[in-house]
Structures are given as C-alpha cells and as structure tokens.
Amino acid sequence: xxxxxxxxxxxxxxxxxxxxxxxxxxxxxxxxxxxxxxxxxxxxxxxxxxxxxxxxxxxxxxxxxxxxxxxxxxxxxxxxxxxxxxxxxxxxxxxxxxxxxxxxxxxxxxxxxxxxxxxxxxxxxxxxxxxxxxxxxxxxxxxxxxxxxxxxxxxxxxxxxxxxxxxxx
Amino acid sequence: xxxxxxxxxxxxxxxxxxxxxxxxxxxxxxxxxxxxxxxxxxxxxxxxxxxxxxxxxxxxxxxxxxxxxxxxxxxxxxxxxxxxxxxxxxxxxxxxxxxxxxxxxxxxxxxxxxxxxxxxxxxxxxxxxxxxxxxxxxxxxxxxxxxxxxxxxxxxxxxxxxxxxxxxxxxxxxxxxxxxxxxxxxxxxxxxxxxxxxxxxxxxxxxxxxxxxxxxxxxxxxxxxxxxxxxxxxxxxxxxxxxxxxxxxxxxxxxxxxxxxxxxxxxxxxxxxxxxxxxxxxxxxxxxxxxxxxxxxxxxxxxxxxxxxxxxxxxxxxxxxxxxxxxxxxxxxxxxxxxxxxxxxxxxxxxxxxxxxxxxxxxxxxxxxxxxxxxxxxxxxxxxxxxxxxxxxxxxxxxxxxxxxxxxxxxxxxxxxxxxxxxxxxxxxxxxxxxxxxxxxxxxxxxxxxxxxxxxxxxxxxxxxxxxxxxxxxxxxxxxxxxxxxxxxxxxxxxxxxxxxxxxxxxxxxxxxxxxxxxxxxxxxxxxxxxxxxxxxxxxxxxxxxxx
Numbered sequence: 204x205x206x207x208x209x210x211x212x213x214x215x216x217x218x219x220x221x222x223x224x225x226x227x228x229x230x231x232x233x234x235x236x237x238x239x240x241x242x243x244x245x246x247x248x249x250x251x252x253x254x255x256x257x258x259x260x261x262x263x264x265x266x267x268x269x270x271x272x273x274x275x276x277x278x279x280x281x282x283x284x285x286x287x288x289x290x291x292x293x294x295x296x297x298x299x300x301x302x303x304x305x306x307x308x309x310x311x312x313x314x315x316x317x318x319x320x321x322x323x324x325x326x327x328x329x330x331x332x333x334x335x336x337x338x339x340x341x342x343x344x345x346x347x348x349x350x351x352x353x354x355x356x357x358x359x360x361x362x363x364x365x366x367x368x369x370x371x372x
Numbered sequence: 373x374x375x376x377x378x379x380x381x382x383x384x385x386x387x388x389x390x391x392x393x394x395x396x397x398x399x400x401x402x403x404x405x406x407x408x409x410x411x412x413x414x415x416x417x418x419x420x421x422x423x424x425x426x427x428x429x430x431x432x433x434x435x436x437x438x439x440x441x442x443x444x445x446x447x448x449x450x451x452x453x454x455x456x457x458x459x460x461x462x463x464x465x466x467x468x469x470x471x472x473x474x475x476x477x478x479x480x481x482x483x484x485x486x487x488x489x490x491x492x493x494x495x496x497x498x499x500x501x502x503x504x505x506x507x508x509x510x511x512x513x514x515x516x517x518x519x520x521x522x523x524x525x526x527x528x529x530x531x532x533x534x535x536x537x538x539x540x541x542x543x544x545x546x547x548x549x550x551x552x553x554x555x556x557x558x559x560x561x562x563x564x565x566x567x568x569x570x571x572x573x574x575x576x577x578x579x580x581x582x583x584x585x586x587x588x589x590x591x592x593x594x595x596x597x598x599x600x601x602x603x604x605x606x607x608x609x610x611x612x613x614x615x616x617x618x619x620x621x622x623x624x625x626x627x628x629x630x631x632x633x634x635x636x637x638x639x640x641x642x643x644x645x646x647x648x649x650x651x652x653x654x655x656x657x658x659x660x661x662x663x664x665x666x667x668x669x670x671x672x673x674x675x676x677x678x679x680x681x682x683x684x685x686x687x688x689x690x691x692x693x694x695x696x697x698x699x700x701x702x703x704x705x706x707x708x709x710x711x712x713x714x715x716x717x718x719x720x721x722x723x724x725x726x727x728x729x730x731x732x733x734x735x736x737x738x739x740x741x742x743x744x745x746x747x748x749x750x751x752x753x754x755x756x757x758x759x760x761x762x763x764x765x766x767x768x769x770x771x772x773x774x775x776x777x778x779x780x781x782x783x784x785x786x787x788x789x790x791x792x793x794x795x796x797x798x799x800x801x802x803x804x805x806x807x808x809x810x811x812x813x814x815x816x817x818x819x820x821x822x823x824x825x826x827x828x829x830x831x832x833x834x835x836x837x838x839x840x841x842x843x844x845x846x847x848x849x850x851x852x853x854x855x856x857x858x859x860x861x862x863x864x865x866x867x868x869x870x871x872x873x874x875x876x877x878x879x880x881x882x883x884x885x886x887x888x889x890x891x892x893x894x895x896x897x898x899x900x901x902x903x904x905x906x907x908x909x910x911x912x913x914x915x916x917x918x919x920x
Contacts, residue, residue, distance in 0.1 A: 277656050278655035280654060296575045296732070296806045297576050297732035335614065336615065338403075339738045340403060340441070
C-alpha cells in the first residue's frame with residue numbers, strides 16, 4: 204500500500220506523530236531523510252516499534268526491510284521500550300582504564316540485568332556507551348540523562364540505588 | 373555584506389567589550405556542562421547583579437578551556453585567574469575577589485607547562501569566545517578569511533595555498549589536504565559536495581566535539597572556503613547524535629551565518645553560493661570511513677564500499693565529494709588568514725602545523741591540548757600531562773584508538789609525526805591519547821579494543837566480520853589463562869590475514885592494538901599461556917640473539 208504525499212495516515216491519533224511528520228516534510232519525504240526521521244521517532248517515543256517503522260517506511264517510500272536494516276545497524280536506535288530508569292555506563296577507553304567494567308559487573312549482579320536490557324521488574328535499563336566524551340570525569344555513567352563522573356564502584360552502586368529507589372521513597 | 377560592513381560589525385563588538393572592566397568566562401562545553409556549569413554561570417550573573425556590578429563586569433559562556441579533569445572551570449579576564457571545580461555556591465567568592473588577589477582555595481595555576489607548552493591554532497578561540505555568538509567570532513577576525521578568499525583569490529590560488537601549507541588530514545590517515553582538494557576541483561560533475569566528518573567514534577577521543585562546541589563558526593568558514601576552492605554548492609556536517617550540545621551549537625551557527633549572508637546565495641555579493649546542513653550519525657564507528665559516511669548521509673546503513681572510485685570522483689549520490697575531518701577544516705581559516713608559509717613553519721618536515729589531542733587515562737592533567745607537531749610523547753605526557761598520578765609507573769601510551777597501537781616507555785622521546793608513529797606500529801589517528809600505568813594488563817587492553825572492533829564491524833566483508841570475532845575469542849581465552857602457544861600463533865596469523873584482506877580501514881587496522889602489544893609486551897601474553905615454559909623461552913631468546 205503506497206501512500207501518496209498528503210495522504211499519510213498516522214498510526215494513531217497520538218500528537219507526537221505530527222512531530223515525526225514534520226521531520227519528514229522538512230526532508231521533502233525523500234528517502235535520505237530516513238535516519239533523521241528515525242531520530243525524530245526515537246526522540247518522541249523513546250524507541251522504534253513495528254508501527255513506527257511501517258509508518259516511516261511507507262511515508263518515505265522505502266522498503267520496510269531497509270527501514271528495519273537501518274534501525275538495527277545503528278547502535279543509537281532502541282527497538283524495545285526502556286525501563287523506568289536508565290543507567291548508561293561509559294565504556295570508552297579512559298573509563299575502561301579506570302574501572303568501568305567492574306562497575307557494570309556489579310550493577311549486573313545487583314539488578315539481574317545484562318547491558319542492553321531492562322531488569323525483570325522493569326525498573327532499570329542498563330546500557331553501555333562507546334564514549335560519552337566526558338573523559339576528564341572518568342569513569343562516567345549517565346543516570347536518567349544526568350552525567351555522574353569520577354565514580355568508584357561503590358559510589359556508582361549507591362547512585363544507581365538512589366535512582367531506582369527514588370519513586371518508592 | 374561587504375568588508376566595509378564586516379569591520380564595523382567587529383568593531384562595535386570590541387567597543388562593547390571595552391565598556392566592561394572584567395569578563396568572567398564559564399566553560400560550557402560538554403565536560404563542564406555536564407557538571408552543571410550553566411547553573412554556575414547563572415549564579416555568578418545573579419551575584420554580579422546583586423552587587424550592582426553589571427555595568428563593569430559581564431559573564432560569558434565559552435568553549436573548552438582544556439583542563440577538563442579540573443572542571444567546571446571559570447576564568448576571570450583580564451586578571452588571568454583560573455578557578456577549578458567550581459559549584460554555584462562559589463559564585464560569591466569569585467565575584468568578591470575580582471580585582472583583588474584570587475581565592476587561593478579555588479584557583480588553578482596558569483603558569484604550568486600544561487598552558488605554556490601548548491600552541492593554539494584550531495583552539496585559538498576556545499575558552500575565549502561565546503560559541504553561540506557570531507559577533508564574538510567576527511570580533512576575533514572570523515569570516516575575514518572567507519571574505520578575502522572570495523574577493524581576491526581564484527579557487528586555484530586557494531588550492532595552491534593549501535598545497536604549500538602542507539596541511540595533512542587530521543582524521544587519521546594524514547592524506548595531504550591540498551592534494552585532495554585539487555582532485556575534487558579537477559573532477560567533473562554537475563554538482564559537488566563538501567562533507568565535514570565530525571563522526572568522532574574512537575573511544576577516548578573528544579577533539580572534534582570540543583572544536584564544534586567551542587568554535588562552530590570556524591568549521592563553517594573552513595567548509596565555505598573548501599567549497600569555493602573545489603566548486604561545491606552544498607555541504608553537510610556529519611555529527612554523532614551522541615553530541616547533542618555540538619549539534620545545537622552548529623545549528624545555531626548555521627542559522628546566524630545564513631542571516632548575515634555568510635552562507636546561502638551570493639555570499640559577500642559574489643557569485644559563490646553555499647549551503648550547509650547537518651546530518652546525524654547514530655552510533656556506528658565504521659561511519660568515520662568515508663564511503664560508509666556517504667552511505668549514511670544518503671540515509672542508508674553505513675556499509676563501506678571498495679575504493680576506487682574514491683569519493684573525490686564518485687561520492688555523495690555519485691557526485692565528486694570532498695570529505696575532510698572537522699579539525700582539518702578548522703585549520704583552513706587560519707591558513708588563509710596568515711598564509712601558507714606561516715603554517716608550514718610550524719611542525720616538522722613531513723608533518724606541518726599543530727595537532728589537537730585528547731589526553732586521558734592514567735595521567736594527572738586530563739584534557740584537551742593542542743601542540744606543535746614534532747613535540748615528543750614524553751613532553752606531552754610528563755610536562756603537559758603532569759605525569760602519572762598516585763606514584764605509579766608509566767607503562768604505555770595508546771594513540772589512534774582501535775586502529776592504533778600502544779607505545780612503550782623506550783620510544784617516548786620519538787617526535788609526534790605521522791611517519792614516526794606509523795613506524796612504531798601505531799598511528800596519529802584522530803587524536804585520542806590514552807596513558808596507561810603499570811596496573812593495566814596489555815592483553816586486556818588488546819582484548820578491549822578487539823571487542824570494540826568486533827561489535828563495530830559492519831559485517832559486509834568476511835575477514836573483518838569473522839576475523840575480529842575469532843581474534844577476540846582467542847584473546848579472551850589467553851587473558852583468562854586458558855590459551856596455548858598454538859592459540860597465540862593462530863592469533864598472529866589472523867592479524868596478518870585480517871590486515872591484508874579486509875575491505876575498509878576499520879578491518880585493515882583492527883589488528884593494530886594486538887600487533888603492537890605483541891611487539892612490545894609479548895612477555896605478558898607468554899606468561900598467560902598454559903604451556904609457557906620460562907626456561908625454554910630464555911633459551912630461545914639466547915639462540916635468536918646468537919643467530920642475529
């Protein structure tokens with residue numbers, strides 16, 4: 204089913220689709236706007252699901268396989284919803300040298316979560332980043348979007364605990 | 373806008389600046405920004421307003437001051453005082469000491485080698501101008517190079533100036549920039565493109581990010597000059613989505629430049645037209661490779677393709693395309709302003725100018741530095757970097773990220789040049805420099821980089837896709853003390869094979885960290901092998917010495 208320009212129907216009446224559509228319009232609905240559009244979806248919804256990929260591929264007239272291929276090629280895109288809180292541990296070289304691996308291991312054990320996944324209770328998503336570019340503060344973790352630097356294994360665990368228990372308390 | 377209009381524009385900014393006796397600079401680049409430096413800026417402004425000093429003192433957000441580990445940084449001009457690790461609570465203390473002796477508890481010494489051993493071209497405005505203000509950039513002579521080039525120099529003249537300057541690509545391989553420009557200029561095509569490569573994927577590298585955050589107009593000016601020289605009318609800046617602050621400042625800079633007519637149609641009333649758009653990366657290291665980058669700008673998966681044809685002949689959408697690294701382009705306005713001779717007088721025979729390095733790891737002064745080519749690694753690490761903290765011993769320095777290698781102590785007096793680093797089995801790379809002390813295991817470091825290359829391999833060609841996986845598994849086995857001599861031989865064979873047969877630079881250089889650690893720290897590998905016999909190894913060493 205190919206849609207003509209101006210005939211695009213949104214997957215739902217969620218207003219956020221308008222933002223996505225605006226991005227596509229800015230790129231003239233050309234296929235080279237695919238990555239920008241996926242960025243826009245992720246910014247609005249937090250992750251890319253099947254509906255979103257269908258919608259984007261139809262609007263930009265690229266095969267669904269290409270949209271899926273691009274979404275899975277780049278590390279930045281999530282295809283699954285995130286947990287209530289996210290902890291991104293930087294594994295760049297400077298952080299690695301200063302013990303990021305141990306921090307990850309301890310969080311893995313404490314919350315039964317693998318990097319790239321969400322804990323069974325849906326509270327915490329643990330991610331790793333290639334380098335957040337704050338090497339001066341190594342080792343670094345980004346907790347719900349806020350950078351926490353100069354961590355040690357224990358202080359990192361305390362910070363994550365504060366983050367996860369925040370709602371309960 | 374003409375030069376007659378540009379000069380008063382700069383002068384009005386300078387005049388405005390003279391009304392103030394003091395300027396307080398707060399670093400608002402990523403590292404300090406993430407430590408809440410915007411709140412510090414607001415707190416200082418509030419304090420100044422409260423003290424009724426707003427007529428004589430102004431607060432400005434500026435780009436990276438370099439010494440990121442001591443951040444957030446605040447500088448007071450013209451007193452020349454630098455404050456470190458500031459919080460909003462310190463605002464009153466800082467404002468109270470203006471014109472008086474600085475607060476000793478907070479001040480950071482500025483007469484150290486970290487500051488006076490550096491030589492700044494690319495970073496000349498970083499830490500001085502407000503990255504969000506085009507006036508500030510113009511007041512620092514910005515866009516005058518573009519004006520002069522468009523009005524006084526033919527494209528051919530620009531290229532010959534670039535050739536004479538000896539500037540080489542700052543992204544890693546060190547290809548002469550002038551030669552690349554001239555190839556694109558000569559290529560035939562209905563359209564041509566200029567792409568600025570700001571996809572700084574190496575872990576431990578943050579040079580391009582700092583330049584884009586601190587001085588975005590410099591990159592735009594460099595791109596416009598490049599576009600004029602090669603005959604392009606459209607440019608793209610490819611930036612990692614992980615750098616939101618750089619993206620925001622570049623977007624703002626493009627908007628400002630368009631408004632004043634430095635980008636767009638008929639720039640400076642000449643026939644030259646040039647537009648710039650931003651394209652976001654999405655976390656793929658391979659996109660730093662030029663053909664993969666082009667695929668990504670076109671909106672597809674970042675798969676590289678065989679070269680030739682090079683992008684200079686067949687690039688974006690099949691048109692001739694000039695791709696330069698952000699730091700390379702940031703050098704261009706200075707070269708045009710001061711001349712090729714000035715630039716080529718800096719540095720060494722084969723490597724001209726300066727290089728920006730992101731110094732990190734086990735070193736005291738972590739941060740961003742710019743040094744003339746030819747400086748030794750020892751000067752960088754021990755003088756500028758301040759040496760190794762906690763009384764530990766230096767072991768190795770890693771340059772060039774996952775494509776580079778580890779350099780041991782005995783070569784620390786080698787000058788930093790493209791060729792000498794290559795001889796040592798490493799590369800200049802984009803400029804990440806990670807110092808390791810005696811506590812780092814070199815086998816683990818090699819495994820770390822191999823894990824990186826393995827997960828970043830795009831999967832298009834088999835040597836890289838399968839080879840990096842196999843090398844990683846072998847390294848894993850060895851590092852856990854389960855490897856044998858046979859595993860080590862196999863690892864070495866794979867290094868050769870992957871280097872020789874991979875499609876693009878990522879695969880070809882992926883074995884470098886292994887090869888270089890094997891070259892200088894082979895004993896660390898051997899000691900981990902299950903069938904390692906120290907006596908036999910000593911005997912073998914002696915025989916090899918005898919035969920030599």
